[in-house]
Amino acid sequence: MQSTLSGIPLFQLYGENQAWPGTDLLHCESIPARSRLHHWEIKPHQHAELFQLLYVQRGQAEVEIEGVRSAIGEAAIQVVPPLTVHGFRFSADIQGHVLTFGTALVAALEQRLGAPLGVLAKAACYPLGKDRLRLRSLVDTLQQEYQGNAPGRAALLEALVTALMVWISRCQQRGQAPRNRDERDRQLLGQYLRLVEAHYREHLSVEDFAARLKIPSLQLNQLCRALCGQSALQVVHQRLLLEAQRNLAYTRMSIGQLSDSLGFSDPTYFARFFKRLSGQTAKGYRRSVQPG
Template sequence: MLTALPGIPLFQLYGESHTRLDTDLLHCESICARSRLHHWEIKPHRHAELLQLLYVQRGEAQVEIEGTRSVIRQPAIQVVPPLTVHGFRFNEQIQGHVLTFGATRVAELEQRLGSPLSVLAAPRCYPLGQAHRRLHTLIDALQQEYQGNAPARAAMLQALVTTLMVWISRQQHDQPPRNRSERDRQLLRLYQRQVEAHYREHLPVDTFAARLGITSAQLNQLCRELTGQSALQVIHQRLLLEARRNLVYTRMSIGQLSDNLGFSDPTYFARFFKRLSGQTPNGFRRSAPCA
């Protein structure tokens, strides 16, 4: 079972550790509805199996994603994948919505569209540009339908959400087209889920490959072609991400952090961290903007 790291709350919706999404596996609310209660600041936190889309219609949103800060001052949609540490600060003129999707809803969308929604796998901000009026109408209709109880509500929500996801997916112009089979993509997703569940155990690539029913060579080739990294690098990058989260958002000592991530001793962890990041753990902690 997932548990919150010290200093990084693990919420369903912000401030609600036990609240569940409704039967739609979808939640929609205005930015003001929740942020006003917290003095316009949503402090860094993460969600276990929830994808969020922050839609900024107008106003200013200061966004913090994994310790990196940016500002949204134009209509845009910010993608926040599950388990991504994120926080927001809004000015009082903010208008927009937060859409939250359960993992089952995302899986249903992928099945309906016939391909994985890779656009939702990484945090990124998508300016709406000339499409802002059209997207505002779409999201406003989604909000009204979500709050209502009209006949065929589920079908209408499904149509509106699908349209929104198609628009977001089309914004990935900077990524080269992929010609991999759906089976390969499914294998990669399964591997990434296995890594997410077991990265602290430092299992060999052979073990992951065996669980997927393929060889380690096949897994390495799959990862290199679809992610640009070896299978081992995928594991190491996940460990590095968690190390950075702990260094920025917790006061754990290097020894505690090393134990938490499954390293045999702090010296080995420090060498691992410096090799991958170019900084010592303490150096990174001192230079982190949120430390």
């Protein structure tokens, strides 16, 4: 954990100090699993580059977004964008889940859908209404799949999250609000994330990315720092690191092969890059995540 200049806690994931849990692009847990440890209250905080969906199945929730409080008394999904100051207070009978995901998954979803996920640009609450049983089944399936390790797990998780995003996007479109500067900035960030997803192995410069977006590199860096808490180059590096970690965890690829696949000029440079960003060697990381 670290603090912002305003004194608002800046958490990686609910105040935990460790890095993103595992190599998944998604984190899913029940509301009671976390909130009962904090007496059913999560105090106001923010996440630098994490999107969250609060799915309330039943029970009562008080949501505080940027100092404004509102109550959720029916099945609903609350969207919380990165850097949004938010806190929750729950009734003891609360049931539901919190889905957390980073920019890499958002970029992958936008690539799959062929459009920016504008629904993630603004904090909003979407009552499930007549779709509550269908959405409950979807989220329950997602949670079960997340906890398991069956073949095709990653593909099914992405498909389930895509279905959830489509549902939320349709809800937003039914009550579309006029676009503002903030939404345009987030859509521009979405375009950058899709470019990173398509070209991170090519080690393009920030200037190259900015030219493709037709904006100055300074503006791209300011945008990334404001909405992701990282520079534009750090966003690319984190994507490279994530892919390296996933391959170290799930494949038998040698360090040299992995270095080549990620576009590094030589394995020594890759080894230094990995240790600088992760704090441990690639071989050490592999030993820590691969049993036996």
